[in-house]
Amino acid sequence: SSAAATPAERTLVLVKPDGVARGLTGEVLRRVEAKGYRIVALEMRTADDALLAEHYAEHQGKPFFAPLVEFMRSGPVVAAVVEGGRVIEGFRSLAGTTEPTGAAPGTIRGDLGRDWGTSVVQNLVHGSDSPESAAREIGLWFPAL
Ligand code: RTP
Ligand code: MG
Numbered sequence: 001s002s003a004a005a006t007p008a009e010r011t012l013v014l015v016k017p018d019g020v021a022r023g024l025t026g027e028v029l030r031r032v033e034a035k036g037y038r039i040v041a042l043e044m045r046t047a048d049d050a051l052l053a054e055h056y057a058e059h060q061g062k063p064f065f066a067p068l069v070e071f072m073r074s075g076p077v078v079a080a081v082v083e084g085g086r087v088i089e090g091f092r093s094l095a096g097t098t099e100p101t102g103a104a105p106g107t108i109r110g111d112l113g114r115d116w117g118t119s120v121v122q123n124l125v126h127g128s129d130s131p132e133s134a135a136r137e138i139g140l141w142f143p144a145l
Contacts, residue, residue: 006085010040012137013082013091014126017075020044024112025078028125031094031108037084041142046076054140067120079141088134091127098123 013032015025029039047055052069059065082091096103100113100123113123128134138145 011088011128011134013080015078018122019124041081
């Protein structure tokens with residue numbers, strides 16, 4: 001047969017400040033590893049405005065931009081580079097839809113997310129949404145990679 005191995009792909013995963021504060025870092029990484037993806041870089045840090053402005057460049061000018069940046073710098077995040085076949089799509093599938101209330105049970109946001117009582121959607125995790133975004137975001141968070 002001509003079945004070729006699926007080329008490995010990389011994505012940037014963030015456990016956002018709500019996930020770290022609620023002690024869900026291990027649970028998120030457990031789901032990533034249980035799916036068969038490999039963590040190839042991992043760091044806890046508090047993001048500054050410059051990093052977040054670049055990370056969320058596509059959202060500049062939107063009404064939720066300022067509260068989003070304020071939320072994202074409110075505490076440490078855990079940043080990871082995760083590798084695996086079709087991992088960009090696969091992690092977004094593990095994460096579930098943006099709003100936890102509507103996210104499917106079985107997903108990180110659907111099982112664990114609480115998007116009520118805050119002015120910005122606090123949804124535990126971020127995952128790159130395309131190969132281009134992944135390359136850009138990995139370069140921002142892990143310039144040495
Ligand atoms: P992410 O980039 O974090 O993986 O999430 P996403 O693709 O599902 O959502 P996106 O549209 O890229 O938005 C980025 C993050 O901004 C916050 N957000 N708040 N109306 C709102 O209050 C609102 N909309 C978006 C969320 O934290 C979202 O994940
Ligand atoms: Mg996004």
